[in-house]
Amino acid sequence: MMDSGRGKTLGSDVRMWYKALKVIPHLDRSEWDVLDPVSKWLVAARGAVLVMTFFSALIGGLLAFSVGSANPLLLVLAMVGLVLAHGASNLLNDYWDTRLGVDEGNYFRAQYGPHPLVGGLMTSRQLIMWVLATLAAALLAGLYLTIVRGPSVLLFMAAGLLLMMSYSGKPFPLKKIGMGEVAVFIIWGPLMIGGTFYVLMGTLPLWVILASLPYTLGVTLVLFGKHIDKINYDTKKNIRTLPVILGETWARKASVALIILMFASSIFLVIGSYLGIPVLLVVLSLPSAYGALKVFGRPRPLSRPSDYPVDAWPLWYVSYSFIFNRNFGGLFVMGLILDIALKAIGIPVFVSQL
Numbered sequence: 001m002m003d004s005g006r007g008k009t010l011g012s013d014v015r016m017w018y019k020a021l022k023v024i025p026h027l028d029r030s031e032w033d034v035l036d037p038v039s040k041w042l043v044a045a046r047g048a049v050l051v052m053t054f055f056s057a058l059i060g061g062l063l064a065f066s067v068g069s070a071n072p073l074l075l076v077l078a079m080v081g082l083v084l085a086h087g088a089s090n091l092l093n094d095y096w097d098t099r100l101g102v103d104e105g106n107y108f109r110a111q112y113g114p115h116p117l118v119g120g121l122m123t124s125r126q127l128i129m130w131v132l133a134t135l136a137a138a139l140l141a142g143l144y145l146t147i148v149r150g151p152s153v154l155l156f157m158a159a160g161l162l163l164m165m166s167y168s169g170k171p172f173p174l175k176k177i178g179m180g181e182v183a184v185f186i187i188w189g190p191l192m193i194g195g196t197f198y199v200l201m202g203t204l205p206l207w208v209i210l211a212s213l214p215y216t217l218g219v220t221l222v223l224f225g226k227h228i229d230k231i232n233y234d235t236k237k238n239i240r241t242l243p244v245i246l247g248e249t250w251a252r253k254a255s256v257a258l259i260i261l262m263f264a265s266s267i268f269l270v271i272g273s274y275l276g277i278p279v280l281l282v283v284l285s286l287p288s289a290y291g292a293l294k295v296f297g298r299p300r301p302l303s304r305p306s307d308y309p310v311d312a313w314p315l316w317y318v319s320y321s322f323i324f325n326r327n328f329g330g331l332f333v334m335g336l337i338l339d340i341a342l343k344a345i346g347i348p349v350f351v352s353q354l
Contacts (some may be wrong), residue, residue: 001145013039020047026311027114032121044094044130045087048322052219053086054079055329056188059215062198063208064337066276066343070200075144078196081141082160088134089164096173118237145199156195163187180244184223189216207274213265215332218325221258225321228252229300229314250290252296255317259289259296262328276339281302285327292320 013036019025020042032040042050061075098117122130139157146153163183164229166176174180192210198204227234227241228251234244243251266282269275295317304313312319 001075017042018049021051022048023311024048025114029120030121032114037307041087041130041134043114043120044127045090045134047087049090049222050083050086052188052222052325052329053083055213055333056192056212056219057082057196057334059336060193060208062333062340063193063199063211064197064200066336066340068201073197074148074200077141077145078199079139081145082192082196084138084141085160085164086136088131088138088166091127091134093167095124095131099124100101115157127185149199149202153195153199156198157190160187160191160195163191175241176239178240178242178245181220181227182250185216185220188219189213207293210265210274211269214262214269215325215329217258217262217265218328219352221255221262222318222321222325224251224255224258225318226315228317231258251271252317255296255321256293259293259324263289276335277340278338278342279332280334281331281335281338282328285324285331288324290321294322295320 016025016035016039020039024046025043027043032043035043041047057075057079061070063077064070064075064152094116098115114121116127118122138154142153142157146157163174164187167180167183174183189212190209192203193216194208197208224243226242228248231243231248231251242254244259246254263282263286266275268280270277270279300316302311
């Protein structure tokens with residue numbers, strides 16, 4: 001039997017995994033040193049945002065299951081490969097931002113969560129080893145999928161890796177030229193959702209790309225919120241994200257438009273018979289959407305409001321964006337699952353994919 005001491009340690013590990021997948025925990029070097037390897041990876045790779053990649057892959061898989069028989073093992077491998085690739089990208093972004101001097105001087109990134117290099121949690125060499133190990137595991141999953149589905153999978157892998165690894169790195173860091181948000185829209189939609197569908201079904205019809213829009217818009221909204229939060233920092237560092245180019249006021253208006261488009265595109269997909277009626281469960285996320293709309297409707301407060309969590313500051317717009325997108329995405333997934341279940345028992349959902 002497992003001794004009680006080890007049982008307690010395992011329990012604390014699991015609790016940290018859950019915490020790291022829910023928020024970006026604040027911790028110092030002494031707390032970092034006692035973490036297990038999985039917890040360290042989740043914290044350093046920002047596990048809380050990796051959940052968005054999990055959702056995109058899951059949505060691609062559910063779209064495949066909604067139209068035919070798909071292999072669950074291939075879906076699991078696609079999800080694992082994509083999450084690992086995203087984690088490697090986050091680690092590499094921290095490496096490049098540190099090497100290029102972006103994260104110096106108490107930069108925004110180091111304030112909202114532990115930075116592997118700025119916080120002294122690991123050396124540059126160790127971070128690169130983590131990146132290579134994570135990428136190797138992701139590539140193994142991708143290569144297996146390529147063997148099963150065919151060389152076309154390599155196109156999705158190459159495009160995704162190129163965009164993700166170029167987000168902060170040389171020679172043309174996408175986030176510095178107003179293309180970071182565009183890259184995220186392409187990666188989390190056509191490449192992740194569409195790519196997962198292709199791996200399972202061997203084809204990628206137009207309706208799948210359209211069906212990727214609601215959640216992809218939500219992921220883009222989260223990035224918009226983050227970049228509006230640090231618009232002053234980025235301006236000083238000459239990092240020209242879209243919010244920097246648009247200015248705060250227009251960036252907030254663009255974020256409001258993204259929220260509206262998430263619901264509008266969902267309704268369009270149902271009315272156009274691309275998705276089943278159960279997808280309209282997303283309307284249950286309207287309360288959190290209303291909260292996000294209110295926040296984006298006014299300038300960021302100069303200091304932390306008394307009722308706002310200490311650990312969440314200086315994040316502001318991104319916090320509300322993330323919560324709303326998590327609620328919307330969860331309901332979108334539930335709608336797809338219900339759609340599949342109703343079809344399985346012979347209840348029509350008035351949908352006929354093109």
